[in-house]
Every structure is written in C-alpha cells, then in structure tokens.
Amino acid sequence: MCLFTRKYPEKYITGKVYEDTGIGTDIAGNIRGVPGVTVKLYSVRKVDLSKDADDDGVSLYREKLIMTTKTNENGEYRFYVRDGTYSLSIDLDTLPEGKGVTESNVFIERVSSESIDFIVRDIYSIDIDLSQAKRLFIGEAAVVNPTLRDQYGCKLSAKVKCSSDDAVRSQENILEFKPGNFERKWVNLNIATGSVFRQFPVEVRMPEAPLIERIDIAYKNGIIDEKAKILLYLYAMFDKGKIMRGFGAEDRPIKSGTLIMEEILDYIRRKDADSILVETAKRYIASAVPPLDKEYRSPGGFFKIHYTTTGIHAVPGEDLNGNGIPDYIELVASSFDEVKNITCNIRRFRTPIIEPGKDALDVYVFNLDGKYGVTVASRYYGGGSNAPRRASSYICIDNNYSRSKGxxxxxDDCMRVTVAHEFFHSVQYAYNLDADKWWKEACATWNEDEIYSSVNDYVQYLKNYFSNPQKSLEEDTYSRVLFAKYLSEKWGGYEIIRRIWEIQATRYRKSVNAIDAALREQFGNEDIGTVFDGFTAWNFNPAQYYKEGAAWNASVSVSNIYSEYPVPETRGTLNHLASNYQLFKLGKINNRKLKITIEGSDKYKWGFKIQKRRISDGYCEIAGISSKEGVSRAEIIINDCANKYSEICLIPANLEKEKDGGVYSYSANFME
Structure with missing residues (x-):
C-alpha cells in the first residue's frame, strides 16, 4: 500500500483590504477590514524582447490568472505560492458601493513575508474632464471614466453607475445615444456611487464633416432610410440645390463621386428598389454627361478625351502651339498616358477594361460643379459564386477646377491628381468591383500621391484619421490613404498593394481579408492585426516615420493626458482595427520606474504599443506587447524614465478583423 501526499508551498502572499476612515481602527483598536472583496493572483513571466534598440529600458511581463479568493470577515486574504514573480489585483466590482481603493494593482517581483494591503476609502467627489466628454458626435459612444477622489483629494479606483434617460444602450461605463434627427441635442449624463451623485450635460451633434459623410452617418444611425440616402446621393451628384436643411452646404469639393455612383447604380438594378426612385435616378443619370462636340485621342492611343469649347462646360481656350487642341486637353491626355504608363506598364497593375466595340477608354471633361472626378461602371462581368464582379468604365473630370467651385x-495640380485617382478606380474595376469602399478610396488616393508626389492634395483628408483613431479602419475612406502609405512604406512598396488587389480579384470580397492574406503570404508571421498594431505606433509621431510626415503638421488625438499618479484603473472600448492613445507625462520622477498595467477582454486580439518620447530630440522609441505573445493582461515597466523621456504613450488597439466592442483597462503608477 502506497500513500501519496501533496507538498504545499511554504511561501505565501498575504495582506488585508481595510477601510481608512480617518480613524483607521474599530472600537477594539483593530484595523477595520473589508470582507467579501475578490482578490486575484496572477503568475508573471517576463517576455523575451528582440534586440531592437527601441526595446531598450522596457520590461514586459505576461500575466496569467491562477487563483482568486475573497477576503474573510477581517478583510484578510492569503495565497500559497512558490518562489516567483506575481501580481495582485482587486476586483472593483466587489468593493462596497460608494468606496474605492487607492491602488488596485500591485506588482510583486519576489515573494516576501511583507503584508500587501489595499486601502479602501469613501468616495467624496466625482468629476469628469469636460473637454473630453462635453460633446459627442452622432454615432459615437460615450466612454465615461470619471475622476473619483477621497476626502484628502487622492484619486480612487472604483466602479460607478453611469446612466442617461436618453441612452439606447448602456454597458458599464459606455453609453450610446441615438438621436431622432440632425438637430443638436443636449442629454444628461448621470454618474453615481453610493450617496455621491453628479450630473453632467453633454451635447450630441453632427460632426463637421463633408456632405457625403453626413449622409452616411445619418443612414447608419437610422435618421434616414435607404431610399432617402439614395435620393440625397442623387442630389449631391446632380442637383445640390435640393439638399435638405440639416445636411448643410458642402464645405469642400467632393473628392470622388465614384463610390456614390456605384451605390446608385447597384440600387436601381435591384428587384426590390422603389420604382419612383429608380425612374428619378435614371433621369438624372441619362443627362449626367452633357453633349460634348469635340474629341481628342491621347498620344498613347488608350484614351479618347471628349470636351467642348463653348457654354458652361467649355474648357480653357489657350492653344499656345496653335494646333487647334486646347492646351488643357493636351495636358489631360498626356497626364492620363503618364498615369497609365506608371500604373500598368511599370508597376504592372491590371489595365482597365474597355467596353466592347470601342478601342479607347472614354474620358469626359465638363463642369462637374464641385467634384474632382467620377468613374462610372458601364458594363458588368462575372459576379457568380466564385467570380468577383468586374466592369468596364468611363471617367469624368472637371473642365477647369476653378476656385469658385471650392x-x-x-x-493643373487638381487635374493631375484626379487623373491618377480616377484611373486607379478604373483599374480596380478590372480586379473586383465589389472591394470595400474604404480600401478602394485609400488606394486611389495613394496612387495619386505615388505619381504626383509634390501635389499633396491628400493631406487635407488625413485629419479624419488623426482626430478619430478610435474609429475602425473601415469607417472612413480618403483618410485611410494613411494605411495604404504605411503598407507601401513599411511592408513592400507598391508590390504589396498590387498583391492585395491580385488576391482580391480571385477569392475575397472583403478587403480586410485580402490584405490579411497578402501579408501572411509575403511575411509569414505577420497579419493585418500585427501590422495594424505597428501602424498605430507610427501615427503617434508621423514626422519621424512617414516619408512625407513632417509636411503634414499632424498629431493624433490623445484620449487622456496624465501627470498625477497613481492613475486609477480606467476602462475603454474599441471596435475592430481601432485604437486610442493614453499619454503619461513624466516630470520629475527621481529615478523611479513607471509601471503600466493593461488588460484586454478575453477572446480578443489586442495590441498595446508603447511610445517613449526622448527629451533630447523629441523622437520616439517603440516597445509593446500584443496577442502574438498570448497576452490578455500584462505589466509594462519602463525602467529608465529619469532624465531620458518626457512622456510615455500607451496605445491600446483591437486587432480583430471583425469583432467589435472589445473592453480594455489600464492603470499606472511609479515604483522604486
């Protein structure tokens, strides 16, 4: 008979969760413990970093939950452990209502007999940064992270109740509002914990966005239905005077009408389309291209340019060489030839499909009334279960790009970038007509700067990304040229863009999947998630990383700026392929280390990049941890803060291709 005995570790981690009331003890003179609080124990393993200099001075630790316990009636807890590195955290949801903890996460480099206590205090005040929260745009969620303080003015971590009578969805500290129309609206945001209650007014309104974006926002948020959206698209393209109140006047020309026309044409081909709206659309489209009595074949022979020299659609009449062809038309033709040569002959993208019975791609030059250009599908091919739709097309560009049109x-600069932009749309139609909107516009905008790099018309659209990094990569169009630039500058030049389109032409409709497949094929361990993670780091200091970044005069929007420590546990949410930026100012820290604790919801792929800005030259050094390390919770310790770095930026990113609503949290403090 054999007896087996289990040898328990002799070491333990112990401590107390106790209430600091200012008196500190109960009647018997004992520290007043808080029972029933959940304490979590994590094993900690240091992550091996590459020898990249950017990782210098940073220690990353992967954490795994191994035990939980509740404090006993005296507020005490104990974990039996082996030698090693651990961390502890308090589950804020289990604290008594109206109370918070001074620090919710503790890093234990080595086990000792020292008691590790958590101090609980009454919450005396609630405040929020109104510069961050007083205004919401339609379709945005309110992420409420109030500042909680005790009677001494110290920050506390705690769970609070956030609510609003106007919210359509509430999840912990996240509220969503759904306005019934385009009028700005004030709502009350209620924050309560225990007996402490605060109410904050928040304005919900339409963002200052171009006309088409406002229409899309209205549709996505249920303010208008699909028929209204298509009708407004028609007005935007052909009859701007009929745009209803609330959508406002267009503050800048429409970059491209191509994707608008795609939606209109697809709608009128549907069997369930509204018959009256279909007839209206056909009437507008039939008269979209005016009679143009002259034509000119480009020197390369691939393009036939249609134009007129009379009436409101007349092109400028200068003809310096006296050959009877306006100089502007000759420049248009030579620009198309140049763009085709670089795009198709040198870089080997597909050549646009020419309509049957024709021997050239038609280009119509007339007054587009505030639109740079538009490419219109003319005949469709494929579209079966295994064959993406393709299409022949024609291109329209403006007759003079006058300042009176905005x-x-x-x-000539407007014309050149439009030629490169719209030609690339025609190229895309030779691959896959149904590729995602954002990717088509990102690549068309990328192509114009690749060929005419000195014009930089694309720069005006970058603000949409830099001011809203928390929006998914797929939520905007022209500003996503930034991602195309990142791919080409970091991951393989124009060849990676071409390969993505080649893959999209064979088996993927969703562009994110095609990008992911191309990256896996070319780089093995990389995918769209890991590449997006690096993209977020570049965007913190674009002048350092992008070839033209210094000319953008751009800085990414920072969600929170911290200069007071500790930073209590703070929660946020991110949709797929989205990020935000949390900035920690260092100041005088007396050789201490900055410890940032991060955690992402399970079953999501997360990235947590760190950017360390050097005092000496303002440049940054990148470090971080991502789902490649199998991490949902981690500690990031910056060891050499003193006299070297002015600030540290934490960049949480949801690296999922589709999954929205990922919740993450972080806290920060200095350690010796």
Whole structure:
C-alpha cells in the first residue's frame, strides 16, 4: 500500500483590504477590514524582447490568472505560492458601493513575508474632464471614466453607475445615444456611487464633416432610410440645390463621386428598389454627361478625351502651339498616358477594361460643379459564386477646377491628381468591383500621391484619421490613404498593394481579408492585426516615420493626458482595427520606474504599443506587447524614465478583423 501526499508551498502572499476612515481602527483598536472583496493572483513571466534598440529600458511581463479568493470577515486574504514573480489585483466590482481603493494593482517581483494591503476609502467627489466628454458626435459612444477622489483629494479606483434617460444602450461605463434627427441635442449624463451623485450635460451633434459623410452617418444611425440616402446621393451628384436643411452646404469639393455612383447604380438594378426612385435616378443619370462636340485621342492611343469649347462646360481656350487642341486637353491626355504608363506598364497593375466595340477608354471633361472626378461602371462581368464582379468604365473630370467651385490648388495640380485617382478606380474595376469602399478610396488616393508626389492634395483628408483613431479602419475612406502609405512604406512598396488587389480579384470580397492574406503570404508571421498594431505606433509621431510626415503638421488625438499618479484603473472600448492613445507625462520622477498595467477582454486580439518620447530630440522609441505573445493582461515597466523621456504613450488597439466592442483597462503608477 502506497500513500501519496501533496507538498504545499511554504511561501505565501498575504495582506488585508481595510477601510481608512480617518480613524483607521474599530472600537477594539483593530484595523477595520473589508470582507467579501475578490482578490486575484496572477503568475508573471517576463517576455523575451528582440534586440531592437527601441526595446531598450522596457520590461514586459505576461500575466496569467491562477487563483482568486475573497477576503474573510477581517478583510484578510492569503495565497500559497512558490518562489516567483506575481501580481495582485482587486476586483472593483466587489468593493462596497460608494468606496474605492487607492491602488488596485500591485506588482510583486519576489515573494516576501511583507503584508500587501489595499486601502479602501469613501468616495467624496466625482468629476469628469469636460473637454473630453462635453460633446459627442452622432454615432459615437460615450466612454465615461470619471475622476473619483477621497476626502484628502487622492484619486480612487472604483466602479460607478453611469446612466442617461436618453441612452439606447448602456454597458458599464459606455453609453450610446441615438438621436431622432440632425438637430443638436443636449442629454444628461448621470454618474453615481453610493450617496455621491453628479450630473453632467453633454451635447450630441453632427460632426463637421463633408456632405457625403453626413449622409452616411445619418443612414447608419437610422435618421434616414435607404431610399432617402439614395435620393440625397442623387442630389449631391446632380442637383445640390435640393439638399435638405440639416445636411448643410458642402464645405469642400467632393473628392470622388465614384463610390456614390456605384451605390446608385447597384440600387436601381435591384428587384426590390422603389420604382419612383429608380425612374428619378435614371433621369438624372441619362443627362449626367452633357453633349460634348469635340474629341481628342491621347498620344498613347488608350484614351479618347471628349470636351467642348463653348457654354458652361467649355474648357480653357489657350492653344499656345496653335494646333487647334486646347492646351488643357493636351495636358489631360498626356497626364492620363503618364498615369497609365506608371500604373500598368511599370508597376504592372491590371489595365482597365474597355467596353466592347470601342478601342479607347472614354474620358469626359465638363463642369462637374464641385467634384474632382467620377468613374462610372458601364458594363458588368462575372459576379457568380466564385467570380468577383468586374466592369468596364468611363471617367469624368472637371473642365477647369476653378476656385469658385471650392478647389484650393491650381487647376493643373487638381487635374493631375484626379487623373491618377480616377484611373486607379478604373483599374480596380478590372480586379473586383465589389472591394470595400474604404480600401478602394485609400488606394486611389495613394496612387495619386505615388505619381504626383509634390501635389499633396491628400493631406487635407488625413485629419479624419488623426482626430478619430478610435474609429475602425473601415469607417472612413480618403483618410485611410494613411494605411495604404504605411503598407507601401513599411511592408513592400507598391508590390504589396498590387498583391492585395491580385488576391482580391480571385477569392475575397472583403478587403480586410485580402490584405490579411497578402501579408501572411509575403511575411509569414505577420497579419493585418500585427501590422495594424505597428501602424498605430507610427501615427503617434508621423514626422519621424512617414516619408512625407513632417509636411503634414499632424498629431493624433490623445484620449487622456496624465501627470498625477497613481492613475486609477480606467476602462475603454474599441471596435475592430481601432485604437486610442493614453499619454503619461513624466516630470520629475527621481529615478523611479513607471509601471503600466493593461488588460484586454478575453477572446480578443489586442495590441498595446508603447511610445517613449526622448527629451533630447523629441523622437520616439517603440516597445509593446500584443496577442502574438498570448497576452490578455500584462505589466509594462519602463525602467529608465529619469532624465531620458518626457512622456510615455500607451496605445491600446483591437486587432480583430471583425469583432467589435472589445473592453480594455489600464492603470499606472511609479515604483522604486
């Protein structure tokens, strides 16, 4: 007979969760413990970093939950452990209502007999940063992270109740509002914990966005239905005077009408389309291209340019060489030839499909009334279960790009970038007509800067990304040229863009999947998630990383700026392929280390990049941890803060291709 005995570790981690009331003890003179609080124990393993200099001075620790316990009636807890590195955290949801803890996460480099206590205090005040929370745009969620303080003015971590009578969805500290129309609206945001209650007014309104974006926002948020959206698209393209009140006047020209026309044409081909709206659309489309009595074949022979020299659609009449062809038309033709040569002959993208019975791609030059250009599908091919739709097309560009129409750059610069942009749409139609909107516009905008790099018309659209990094990569169009630039500058030049389109032409409709497949094929361990993670780091200091970044005069929007420590546990939410930025100012820290604790909801892929800005030159050093390390919770310790770095930026990113609503949290403090 054999007896087996289990040898328990002789070491333990112990401590107390106790209430600091200012008196500190109960009647018997004992520290007043808080029972029933959940304490979590994590095993900690240091992550091996590459020898990249950017990782210098940073220690990353992966954490795994191994035990939980509740404090006993005296507020005490104990974990039996082996030698090693651990961390502890308090589950804020189990604290008594109206109370918070001074620090919710503790890092234990080595086990000792020292008691590790958590101090609980009454919450005396609630406040929020109104510069961050007083205004919401339609369709945005309110992420409420109030500042909680005790009677001494110290920050506390705690769970609070956030609510609003106007919210349509509430999840912990996240509220969503759904306005019934475009009028701005004030709502009350209620925050309560225990007996402490605060109410804050928040304005919900339409963002200052171009006309088409406002229409799309209205549709996505249920303010208008699909028929209204298509009708407004028609007005935006052909009859702007009929745009209803609330959508406002267009503050800048429409970059491209191509995707708008795609939606209109797809709608009128549907069997369930509204018959009256279909007839209205057909009437507008039939008269979209005016009679143009002249034509000119480009020197390369691939393009036939249609134009007129009379009436409101007349092109500028200068003809310096006296050959009877306006100089502007000759420049249009030579620009198309140049763009085709670089795009198709040198870089080997597909050549646009020419309509049957024709021997050239038609280009119509006339007054587009505030639109740079538009490419229109003319005949469709494929579209079966295994074959993406393709299409022949024709291109329309403006006759003079005058400042009276809202164009800021010179006539010829506007024309050149439009030629490169719209031609690339025609190229895309030779691959996959149904590729995602955001990717088509990102690549068309990328192509114009690749060929005419000195014009930089695309820069005006970058603000949409830098001011809203928390929006998914798929939620905007022209500003996503930034991602195309990142891919080409970091991951393989124009060849990676071409390969993505080649893959999209064979088996993927969703562009994110095609990008993911191309990256896996070319780089093995990389995918769209890991690449997006690096993209977020570049965007913190674009002048350092992008070839033209110094000319953008751009900085990414920072969600929170901290200069007071500790930073209590703070929660946020991110949809797929989205990020935000949390900035920690260092100041005088007396050789201490900055410890940032991060955690992402399970079953999500997360990235947590760190950017360390050097005092000496303002440049940054990148470090971080991501789902490649199998991490949902981690500690990031910056060891050499003193006299070297002015600030540290934490960049949480949801690296999922589709999954929205990922919740993450972070806290920060200095340690010796």
């Amino acid at each position: 164009f800021k750059l010179s006539r």
